[in-house]
Amino acid sequence: MWKVTNEINKPILSRYADIINSMFMLFIELSKSGTKDADLEIENFLESKFTEDANLDSRLLNINKSGSDRIKPLIKDIIKLDTNILEAQFDIYINQNNEVIKNNYNILPEVHPNCLVKIFKDYFYDKFFGVSWIWTDLVGKVYTRGMFKTNFKDENKIYVCPYCDSDTISNERNAWIEHFLPKSKFPFLSCNYSNLIPTCTSCNVSGSGKGEDIKNPIVNQYTTQIGDHLKFEFDKGEITIIKNSNDSIENFIELLKLRKRYSEKGVNNSILTVLKVNYNTLLGAKDIGEFDEDVFFDFIHDTGRINGYYFVQKNLFEYINEI
Ligand SMILES: [Zn+2]
Structure with missing residues (x-):
């Protein structure tokens, strides 16, 4: 309910977006090759492409969700998509992120191929976020979910949930990183600093707090001191x-x-x-x-x-x- 800002986390997560942008653009580039199916079978093909890109690192290809849920087959599925589809999805990715950075949350969900939803939710947000070398390489220091929340609280001098003004978020275990536009419907916004907010447990659970049925028009704590209204x-x-x-x-x-x-x-x-x-x-x-x-x-x-x-x-x- 308090109007808040997220300036300390902004440059860190903006830098992180460089990895996402570069991977997305590399996927599009590789999808154009007439021999892509055969290329993808070549050993270390993806590793060499990742090494050539200044924002990427072949170690990213070793970060797996689990023993059976692996990133390389997922990336291959993405590259096998039609280039037109990938380019259209990239436009959606850019447009949605630009709108949210401008604090416009009145956007509609789009349809995405499952493999893209999965890489954004399970890898870019879930897995990569917790890998320390990614952050030390990117911003020269360790960065964690806990630090996202601490930065936010320090910046705003606020220890109460910005959604409900009822529970506190001072305790680490009662503070969650919440996606204002839910990542199930807006996976491309899963790492956008303007879409992330530390909230209390109740607000982060759809039964008691924020569900997924966002109706437009909508404002939030980054645009408006809602409590005043x-x-x-x-x-x-x-x-x-x-x-x-x-x-x-x-x-x-x-x-x-x-x-x-x-x-x-x-x-x-x-x-x-x-x-x-x-x-x-x-x-x-x-x-x-x-x-x-x-x-x-x-x-x-x-x-x-x-x-x-x-x-x-x-x-x-x-x-x-x-x-
Ligand atoms: Zn709350």
């Missing part, structure tokens, strides 16, 4: 998020199931307790002066970036006497 209501001890007249915001609320999450008994009660404790804390400190609403709002703002519930507390303040 939410209106919470309090009636008979229950908190509800009022339907938003802005479709982009309402689609975000529905995508993250925020209405349901905030109405859960445990969440509802903990919000009311936090608000009451914060209010009483500042009320108890008023011997240094009168209770000051501005000081109160500064207090919940600053503690909210660490503990959560800033936006809902801000909204519910008008009901403080009932709470």
Whole structure:
């Protein structure tokens, strides 16, 4: 719900995109050969092509998902595709990534050959990400998923989930790298820094948090401080998020199931307790002066970036006497 940035991770993942671009372009180039089926049978054929490319390394061809799930047969399947198909897919890859870098998430899923989906999801995102030499070669230092999350938290000075403002992401095991546009439908965006965000466990699970049914128009935490647009209501001890007249915001609320999450008994009660404790804390400190609403709002703002519930507390303040 807080508007955030992802600038520290940006140059690192942009550099990583060079590997993906180069591999994709090499696949297209190799697909053009009339003798490609025979070429691909030549021993170390792919190794020599990878060695010739400044952004590639033949060691990439030894990174396998498992004993039976190997990268070389997968690459051969891709190269055996028709060049026209690969070129059309490359255009989609470039266009989708350009849009997301511009923070436009209003894009539609496209159809992709399975072998391309697999190399993006299982290799570029899953496997390659965890190989330390790739990062030391690319950016001169070790880089991990954990560092992606740490960089993000350091940059934004935020330790609460940017989607729900409810759970924290301070603990390593409660922070996941979430794909805003899901990699099942948008595999070409699986490594784009503008599509990746650390979130809490609940938000990363489709049953409780973000599913795959994204409706356009949509905004997210990289474009908008969504919490500022939410209106919470309090009636008979229950908190509800009022339907938003802005479709982009309402689609975000529905995508993250925020209405349901905030109405859960445990969440509802903990919000009311936090608000009451914060209010009483500042009320108890008023011997240094009168209770000051501005000081109160500064207090919940600053503690909210660490503990959560800033936006809902801000909204519910008008009901403080009932709470
Ligand atoms: Zn969350």
